[in-house]
Amino acid sequence: MNIKIAIADDQKLFRKGITALIKSFEHMQVVFEAENGLELLALCESSANKPDIILLDLSMPEMNGLDALKLLKEKYPLIRVIILSSHEVESFILATIQAGANGYLAKNAEPEEVEQAIREVYKNDFYFTLPMLEIMRKGLVKKANIIKLDDQDNLTNREKEVLSLICKQMNSNEIADKLFLSNRTVEGHRNNLLLKTKSRNTAGLVLYALKHKLFDLDTLSN
Amino acid sequence: MNIKIAIADDQKLFRKGITALIKSFEHMQVVFEAENGLELLALCESSANKPDIILLDLSMPEMNGLDALKLLKEKYPLIRVIILSSHEVESFILATIQAGANGYLAKNAEPEEVEQAIREVYKNDFYFTLPMLEIMRKGLVKKANIIKLDDQDNLTNREKEVLSLICKQMNSNEIADKLFLSNRTVEGHRNNLLLKTKSRNTAGLVLYALKHKLFDLDTLSN
DNA sequence: ACACAACCAGGTATTTTTACCTAGTTGCTG
DNA sequence: CAGCAACTAGGTAAAAATACCTGGTTGTGT
Known part of the structure; x- marks a missing residue:
């Protein structure tokens, strides 16, 4: 059976490139492409062929990736989402994970990594690279340590x-x-x-x- | 150069087994063993030969692994700690990560995995297995989802x-x-x-x- | 075309909070 | 005992929030 994939990115060329790339992988197919969050949601709504996995760019016009991700996860919790990242800041990355992102893929990743990411997410719901994991770990630790610094709270x-x-x-x-x-x-x-x-x-x-x-x-x- | 390792576990046989195992790996040596948290801290204090990595059992008498971990990380933030786990609950696992654990190793892991874990932590500060990562991810997400239940918040x-x-x-x-x-x-x-x-x-x-x-x-x- | 919700903005009056003062009592510590 | 921090309580005035009104605009859906 094929893994059904959707792609959301504002750059047409990038979309087409990924689509071509995915076609070269076995047992995968691209069911549709969207150029912004709104279109993505609309297509998920209308398409009879729901994707298993969405490759989602964070920076898009109309509706950005994070908001789209949140809405997606709300309506279609079963769809897995892999974030396509260029160079986002840590807090933003953490926000996507908290919003339920299943994986993270740098835009300059090797084609093999794209395939690996998709297969891992399909199998394990989960794919993150080492630097990403390091960020996640920091994110987990942070919350416990926000304070501690200035803690002499002086209050009677x-x-x-x-x-x-x-x-x-x-x-x-x-x-x-x-x-x-x-x-x-x-x-x-x-x-x-x-x-x-x-x-x-x-x-x-x-x-x-x-x-x-x-x-x-x-x-x-x- | 050798990777210096310390082991803290209350079962003597287990300690000796691991020590023997580590001796069989290249460029690794066990600098000392401790049978509880207090002894571990004392040895870290006194030993001129500080370990790079500590393999730490969570369930120990006198001072349990989590408390020992916290004190360790406070005093020696550079020492990396790999938790040895038998079958802990999720919240406990998350607590160790928040306390700064650098890796997690099941007690029934394959010897090869022990070696891999040590080398990865030595190189990347970081080694976690897939199920562990899944737990971490859940831990990150959980906080975001506490409410959501009664969420129709009506607010415009x-x-x-x-x-x-x-x-x-x-x-x-x-x-x-x-x-x-x-x-x-x-x-x-x-x-x-x-x-x-x-x-x-x-x-x-x-x-x-x-x-x-x-x-x-x-x-x-x- | 009508209802309806969201949004905007005004009036008047009361209550609460903030700002900046002073100053007495208690209890602890050097 | 002197000094200090914590706790107490008062005055005055300005600023902010609350309570209870009114009514207009805009956009959406029926």
Whole structure:
């Protein structure tokens, strides 16, 4: 049985080249080409011949690759997507993985690697080169280490207490009631919090609290 | 030049077996063995002959592998660590990667794979098998998918735009400037956001945005 | 053509937050 | 004991957010 492939790239010549290349591989066929994200989605919608794997360029007009990827994965979770990359930044690459990309292929890769990538993704849902894996690993590690650096958070217990109540969407009066304080006192704490955390307002305080893991998103009902 | 290796495992026989195995590989030597995490750290401390790579069992008495790994990476960030795993759960595996593990090796792996893993880690800082990579990928993706369930968030694009700026600690006037709107309009959006998200104030909006992954903590500077 | 949702923008009034002050009490430490 | 940090609490004023209104425009779908 053939592996059905679709290609989305804004450069016609590139599309045609890849198509020709894929034709030279055994048991593969290109079912359609798209020149931007919108067209890709439309073709996936209309085509009776759904692709198994899509080769997706990230930088396209109309709708870029990342947005297209997200929508694709939402509507057709079974379709595997291999990202065609020129020279993207790490955060963008991570975003595509988080959006569900199944593989990554540099645009200057060898033809053999294209074939290998497609077959691996078809078999294992998965193909990444070593540098990519290194980036992924960094991405995994990063989250745990965002803070840790400036961690001496200086906040006193009372301040942390007030901050936690702020994060529960209480205003100063309510907090004062709860802690048996004057609202002026609470305002004082609040002010110190703004200074110490270098925040501009309540939004900043909430972000600070979450970033520094003073407590967890899940514990705050909404 | 030889690759210097240390082994930490609580089973003596296993240690000796691996040591023997490694002796059979070219340009490798075992510099010491430890039977638990504490001993491993002590030996790293005292030994003049620091290992390049440590083969580390996760389940050990006294101090388990994960804790040992964390301390190791803190003190000796240059030492690479390959985890020896029997049958750990995913979350534990991810924890080791976040703690800086450079590779993962199943205890029932083929001898050739041990050699390959060591050489790859020595060369690339990095060796993971396909199933491991799959787990890593899931780990990366998971975070992005916590919500999604109740996702019909009703928020219009404009509202999301305003919300994102609120989360960047902007006030209504600043948002109005940025979006070329009247501040009254922004206030209108803001009000709708409060209603739709059932929030009481800015803190609630930020929490909502984060909970529903409208964007990521990391992307919001603080 | 009509309904409807999204978007925009104004008014008025109240509440809350922010900014910038002062100052007393408590408890710990050199 | 002196010094300091944490906690408390007050005043005044300006800025921002909230509550509750109104009404217009635009685009989409029926």
